Amino acid sequence: MTSVLPPQSQMGITEDQLRELIQGPGEEWSYDMRRRCQEILPHLYLGPLQASKSLETLQALGITHILCIRDAKEAFAVRPRFPDNFKYMTLNVEDSEEQNLIRLFPQAKEFIDIGAAQGGRTLVHCNGGISLSPAFVVMYVMQHYQMAWEDALHMVQNRRYCISPNGGFMTQIKEYESIYKAGLAVQRFPPQQQQRVVSRRKREDDEDDEDVRDQDRKRILVDDDGDNDDGNAMQS
The missing domain is CATH 1.20.5 (Single alpha-helices involved in coiled-coils or other helix-helix interfaces)
Incomplete structure (x- = not known):
């Protein structure tokens, strides 16, 4: 699947601007903020299940697309709630170190990119917004800005401080850096x-x-x- 949006680094972003992006707004973090979603990019929000339950809040944020990532055992609770108001994609993903995220990521990325290309905003959430959904968002940010995995992780953490992808997800996040860079090298080769x-x-x-x-x-x-x-x- 191909990306709909051109990476920001190809649109003239400087190193200083990239550094500011990684640092984030510097907002003071409080415990109750983990129950809300945070803006990672202008077209991308990250949060827990709780953030997907308020129609009024979602509409106020301008959310148009919702990527619902869940363990299959959580399907009764973590599910699309407003299918008449938003476009949904649901991915069944186990929060285990053996789960293959890299195979599923292209679907998630395309969904987010399409939403942005249509002028919309996507909320990516799982149950707690701690491990599953952040892993996908870190990979997305990494490829979108063509940055190192450490920078992408810090960028997301500086906006949602409570994220903590499990060890297996972290390994795949690191591996994905070389994968997306190899793809870019092929694309740039006439x-x-x-x-x-x-x-x-x-x-x-x-x-x-x-x-x-x-x-x-x-x-x-x-x-x-x-x-x-x-x-x-x-x-x-």
Whole structure:
């Protein structure tokens, strides 16, 4: 799935601006704020189930899309509540260290990007807004700004201080940095140049194969000559 929005770093953002983004608004954190959602990007909010229950609050924030991430066992409680008012995507994800997030992330990213491209805002939430949904948001921020995983994590933490993805999720967040960077490298490589590289490598492989065949033929001839010499020596 391809991204709808161009990354901010490709739109002329400076290192100083990026540093300010990571630092965040510097708002003093209080315990009750974990029950509310926080703005991570102008088009992206992160929070717990509680934040998805108030129609009035969601409309006041300009939310248009809601990404509901839950363990399947929580489906009775963590579910779309206002399907007539918002566009929903629901992902069943276990909050366990063995859960594969990287495989599911492209769906989440596309949903958020489409909402932004339509001029909307997406709330990403799970039950507590501590581990599951923050892991997806950190990966999104990382790729959106093309930043290191540590910077993305700090950026999200500086807006929602209570996040704490489990160890398995943290490992995948780190791994995803190299994955998205590899994808960017491929995108920046002109198709014509890719074809030239493939053709050159094929020629090189063919030449290597021909060299191997030549060496094999020479080895056979040498072996044959050696056999004849040995035979003559035995007869003398």
